[in-house]
Amino acid sequence: MSATQKNQSSGPPLPEKGLWGWLNRRTGLDTLLRTALYEPIPGGARLAYVFGSGLLFIFISQVITGVFLALYYVPSADHAHTTVAYITKAVTAGSFLRSLHAYGASAMVIVSLLHLSQTYIYGAYKGRRELLWLSGCVLFGLVLAMAFTGYLLPWDQKAYFATAVGTNAAGEIPWIGESLKRMMRGGTEMGTLTISRFFVAHVFLIPACIFALVASHIFLFRKAGAAGPVTESPYNPEQKPELFYPRQVLMDLSLTALLIIGLGLLCSFVPMQLGPPANPADAQYIPRPEWYYLPIFQWLKYWHGAASVIGVLIIPTVLAVAIIALPFLDRSIERRPWKRPVAMGAYAFVLFAVLGLGLRSEYVDKHDPGVAQQLAKQKAEEEEYTRKPFEPELSSASLAAANVALGDPLAAKGKTIFEAQSCNACHGDGGVGTAAALALVGIAAKFPPGQLAELFKHPTARMNAGGMPPVDLPPDDLKALIAYVESLK
Amino acid sequence: MCACAGDSETTAAKPSPPGLSLENRRSFLGALLGVGSVFVGALLSVPLIRFALFPLLRQTTELKNSSAGELREFSSLTEPVMRTIQMEQVDGWRKAISEKAIYVTKDRQGQLRALTSVCPHLGCTVPWNKEKNQFVCPCHGATFAPDGTRVSGPSLRGMDTLETSVQDGQLQVRFQYFRQLVSDKEVIG
Numbered sequence: 001m002s003a004t005q006k007n008q009s010s011g012p013p014l015p016e017k018g019l020w021g022w023l024n025r026r027t028g029l030d031t032l033l034r035t036a037l038y039e040p041i042p043g044g045a046r047l048a049y050v051f052g053s054g055l056l057f058i059f060i061s062q063v064i065t066g067v068f069l070a071l072y073y074v075p076s077a078d079h080a081h082t083t084v085a086y087i088t089k090a091v092t093a094g095s096f097l098r099s100l101h102a103y104g105a106s107a108m109v110i111v112s113l114l115h116l117s118q119t120y121i122y123g124a125y126k127g128r129r130e131l132l133w134l135s136g137c138v139l140f141g142l143v144l145a146m147a148f149t150g151y152l153l154p155w156d157q158k159a160y161f162a163t164a165v166g167t168n169a170a171g172e173i174p175w176i177g178e179s180l181k182r183m184m185r186g187g188t189e190m191g192t193l194t195i196s197r198f199f200v201a202h203v204f205l206i207p208a209c210i211f212a213l214v215a216s217h218i219f220l221f222r223k224a225g226a227a228g229p230v231t232e233s234p235y236n237p238e239q240k241p242e243l244f245y246p247r248q249v250l251m252d253l254s255l256t257a258l259l260i261i262g263l264g265l266l267c268s269f270v271p272m273q274l275g276p277p278a279n280p281a282d283a284q285y286i287p288r289p290e291w292y293y294l295p296i297f298q299w300l301k302y303w304h305g306a307a308s309v310i311g312v313l314i315i316p317t318v319l320a321v322a323i324i325a326l327p328f329l330d331r332s333i334e335r336r337p338w339k340r341p342v343a344m345g346a347y348a349f350v351l352f353a354v355l356g357l358g359l360r361s362e363y364v365d366k367h368d369p370g371v372a373q374q375l376a377k378q379k380a381e382e383e384e385y386t387r388k389p390f391e392p393e394l395s396s397a398s399l400a401a402a403n404v405a406l407g408d409p410l411a412a413k414g415k416t417i418f419e420a421q422s423c424n425a426c427h428g429d430g431g432v433g434t435a436a437a438l439a440l441v442g443i444a445a446k447f448p449p450g451q452l453a454e455l456f457k458h459p460t461a462r463m464n465a466g467g468m469p470p471v472d473l474p475p476d477d478l479k480a481l482i483a484y485v486e487s488l489k
Numbered sequence: 490m491c492a493c494a495g496d497s498e499t500t501a502a503k504p505s506p507p508g509l510s511l512e513n514r515r516s517f518l519g520a521l522l523g524v525g526s527v528f529v530g531a532l533l534s535v536p537l538i539r540f541a542l543f544p545l546l547r548q549t550t551e552l553k554n555s556s557a558g559e560l561r562e563f564s565s566l567t568e569p570v571m572r573t574i575q576m577e578q579v580d581g582w583r584k585a586i587s588e589k590a591i592y593v594t595k596d597r598q599g600q601l602r603a604l605t606s607v608c609p610h611l612g613c614t615v616p617w618n619k620e621k622n623q624f625v626c627p628c629h630g631a632t633f634a635p636d637g638t639r640v641s642g643p644s645l646r647g648m649d650t651l652e653t654s655v656q657d658g659q660l661q662v663r664f665q666y667f668r669q670l671v672s673d674k675e676v677i678g
Binding site: 012398 | 512516518519536537539540541543546547579581582583585587588589590613614615616626627628629
């Protein structure tokens with residue numbers, strides 16, 4: 001038995017020859033692989049243990065797709081929607097990758113819930129694994145925060161209004177709510193600063209925390225060891241272990257394969273929609289959060305006025321603290337669910353409450369004809385917008401030129417004089433300057449109008465030397481020309 | 490799948506013929522998983538590569554042709570006429586529309602030709618001088634014939650012709666910038 005056990009914990013002999021042997025001597029890669037693969041699982045491999053690896057896989061997929069999406073995305077209220085439309089409608093495989101990232105977020109929430117439920121039902125948080133549970137709870141919070149911050153980034157109607165509601169809900173928290181809301185939004189209203197903040201949180205801050213916590217979660221998992229079946233002791237595992245490789249690896253990979261196939265089919269056949277750009281003035285729009293936030297959304301509807309402290313702050317805080325502190329509150333070593341009626345009852349209660357709230361929200365929306373009609377209209381608008389071909393955004397340079405023509409009639413007259421007098425020959429179209437003469441853009445800030453007129457009529461010696469002739473125009477035309485030059489900013 | 494712990498006790502402890510041992514079966518499985526992972530990984534990276542290589546697969550920046558007017562307007566052309574065209578430049582997800590002055594004229598064979606009004610010397614806008622029947626640049630006095638060829642002055646070449654085409658009876662012009670101060674026409678950007 002001892003020889004076998006040694007073999008089980010260390011695996012086949014270390015490679016010594018060839019490329020792999022050399023690489024291993026230099027890097028210890030084979031040893032690392034062994035540490036990863038020859039993890040003992042008390043009681044043997046089981047399908048119930050697959051969710052952790054599944055989560056790791058989706059997380060890596062989210063990181064990769066996220067980095068690629070950033071190739072085209074611009075986080076500003078002016079360009080966010082255009083760039084997401086560009087990704088969805090113009091860039092090759094763009095709709096697929098964006099869908100993968102968006103559906104990946106839902107998959108992340110679902111598999112997190114399954115992972116959490118399995119740990120809870122199996123009593124795997126007990127005994128030596130408190131910190132594992134604790135880091136897992138924080139990770140779940142971070143996953144929800146990623147979903148919340150990422151949802152705003154496309155800046156379409158749905159994203160804008162759902163985030164407006166979400167940040168408003170944060171504003172309901174007594175005492176600190178208003179400041180928190182303002183902090184999240186980067187001001188009192190939603191705007192371009194909100195996108196910047198959500199983008200930084202979504203792309204830098206939260207991922208950094210997730211990387212650190214995933215590393216510590218895995219470290220703590222390896223330190224404490226696998227929990228094993230419900231009949232296993234939470235302190236000193238006694239059941240015969242089986243190594244992680246190969247059976248558990250195959251089971252884990254089967255979930256990964258299922259996720260790949262499921263997400264792949266979903267992204268190919270039901271790609272993510274993109275609604276019309278956010279229009280804060282749209283008073284008709286009925287915001288609805290993503291499905292995983294519906295229970296909270298429904299819950300908040302029941303709390304108003306003075307009682308809202310209970311619903312918005314006290315109950316959620318008590319629930320969150322109870323969940324996080326679970327390993328410290330529940331010190332019994334009993335892991336079998338059928339011997340833990342209180343824990344299982346509480347689980348069933350929370351599960352049904354959350355499901356019930358979510359379903360209730362759907363039911364209420366479906367049975368209010370006004371709301372149902374508006375929601376259907378919004379969905380139709382979203383589909384229509386997604387179908388429309390991509391239209392590039394007009395750059396600000398084009399708009400500035402158009403504005404002059406449309407705005408001040410005097411400046412518009414000045415523009416025709418500028419061109420008729422061939423001022424643009426040397427000073428360039430729109431006064432941008434050429435090799436022959438300086439740019440006129442912004443020149444009005446340097447000279448008051450009177451001085452500008454004087455310079456036009458009597459150029460300085462230096463201007464004369466550069467080829468600037470005196471401007472000989474009727475007073476009205478000169479005024480128009482100056483108005484045009486002043487408009488060049 | 491019987492490569493479980495119970496099996497290993499009997500097989501791995503004593504030597505067994507090659508090809509049947511647990512080690513061999515495990516390394517076969519390992520190789521299979523390795524090849525499988527590489528295959529699936531390669532498959533998954535296809536959309537990523539297509540996404541990143543989009544600028545190689547399609548045109549992301551584009552200079553659109555602009556209409557200079559109906560073809561029949563230019564049928565009885567006796568001297569160069571200036572036209573302002575709207576130039577549309579697509580740059581990824583944005584586009585810039587700007588107005589550019591061009592000349593429509595005829596070459597020696599009587600074919601329509603479009604000239605940019607940008608002087609090939611130093612980039613000033615060249616006006617048409619009716620009295621002299623020449624283009625005369627106001628900056629440094631370069632002169633050009635009605636068809637744009639160089640006559641005199643500091644310019645090293647004639648005025649630059651622009652690509653034209655006819656679409657639905659409209660004269661389409663493709664506006665471009667050219668390097669200044671060189672004797673051969675050379676597109677910039």
